[in-house]
Amino acid sequence: MQTGERKPIAVVTGASRGIGAAIALRLAREGYHLILNYGSSEEKARQLQTLIQAGGGKAELCQFDVANSAQVNEKFDWIAKTFGKVSVLVNNAGISIDGLLIRMKDEDLEKVLSVDLKGAIYCTRAAANHMMRERKGSIIQISSVIGEMGNAGQGAYAAAKAGLIGFSKSIAKELGSRQVRVNVVTPGFIATDMTGVLTDAQKEDILRTVPLGFLGEPEDVAALVAFLASPASRYLTGQVIGVNGGMYM
Numbered sequence: 001m002q003t004g005e006r007k008p009i010a011v012v013t014g015a016s017r018g019i020g021a022a023i024a025l026r027l028a029r030e031g032y033h034l035i036l037n038y039g040s041s042e043e044k045a046r047q048l049q050t051l052i053q054a055g056g057g058k059a060e061l062c063q064f065d066v067a068n069s070a071q072v073n074e075k076f077d078w079i080a081k082t083f084g085k086v087s088v089l090v091n092n093a094g095i096s097i098d099g100l101l102i103r104m105k106d107e108d109l110e111k112v113l114s115v116d117l118k119g120a121i122y123c124t125r126a127a128a129n130h131m132m133r134e135r136k137g138s139i140i141q142i143s144s145v146i147g148e149m150g151n152a153g154q155g156a157y158a159a160a161k162a163g164l165i166g167f168s169k170s171i172a173k174e175l176g177s178r179q180v181r182v183n184v185v186t187p188g189f190i191a192t193d194m195t196g197v198l199t200d201a202q203k204e205d206i207l208r209t210v211p212l213g214f215l216g217e218p219e220d221v222a223a224l225v226a227f228l229a230s231p232a233s234r235y236l237t238g239q240v241i242g243v244n245g246g247m248y249m
């Protein structure tokens with residue numbers, strides 16, 4: 001990127017922690033102007049903003065609940081008016097509420113589908129509206145290996161993450177003629193707060209299913225996202241790419 005050139009805007013949802021924070025940091029290093037969405041972890045989002053700015057990057061804070069479509073539309077309009085058109089959207093915000101099917105509560109199912117699936121759809125719709133007019137854009141969905149292979153006790157999470165794959169393939173077909181690309185990243189087990197709740201025994205069980213033999217780091221996901229955001233991946237759309245140490249092939 002030339003000095004003085006306007007940096008392209010990248011929105012990362014759930015950028016306050018874990019994989020989202022690593023993606024935001026990486027995209028900032030690649031020269032993007034970051035919009036850091038967070039839900040409730042304002043302090044962490046602010047620390048990340050300071051870190052990016054200290055490295056000479058640009059980053060803005062943007063609080064909204066991805067599961068609230070009115071808030072999403074309002075914030076994407078604000079981003080476009082204040083900073084410019086969004087070039088890259090990374091739908092990373094996610095939660096997991098695990099439990100066996102027969103004990104699954106309606107409100108937990110609703111919550112997981114609302115954040116992990118509907119939230120990504122709302123943000124995709126809001127960003128695509130701007131990207132289509134610009135005739136360029138890259139949308140990257142953070143799904144999960146669980147959406148591809150399933151896991152006992154994660155039915156709601158798997159439904160949301162598998163739904164995101166079907167949605168993204170449909171939208172890739174809809175938006176391709178406008179040069180807006182949509183790809184899905186499916187991480188395996190990555191060391192973050194989300195997997196921090198697992199016991200050592202559970203981690204050992206998981207590691208036995210990972211040919212490479214170690215848990216991934218958020219930076220492993222961020223490296224793939226940086227490629228999918230960049231023009232180097234200009235001929236990829238509608239693809240589902242695993243970052244899982246070989247856990248699912």
Ligand SMILES: NC(=O)c1ccc[n+]([C@@H]2O[C@H](COP(=O)([O-])OP(=O)(O)OC[C@H]3O[C@@H](n4cnc5c(N)ncnc54)[C@H](OP(=O)(O)O)[C@@H]3O)[C@@H](O)[C@H]2O)c1
Pocket residue numbers: 013014015016017018019020037038039040041042064065066067091092093094095115119142143144145186187188189190191192193194195
């Ligand atoms: N870790 C893994 O092994 C793994 C594997 C496969 C897929 N994934 C997926 O990767 C993504 C990131 O996971 P992670 O492990 O980094 O999780 P994490 O450490 O728990 O972080 C989740 C992030 O999502 C944000 N978030 C949650 N609900 C939100 C909402 N309603 N609106 C806006 N932001 C919201 C959180 O923000 P606040 O704290 O500010 O609310 C936080 O920044 C998720 O979609 C997850 O399903 C993770």
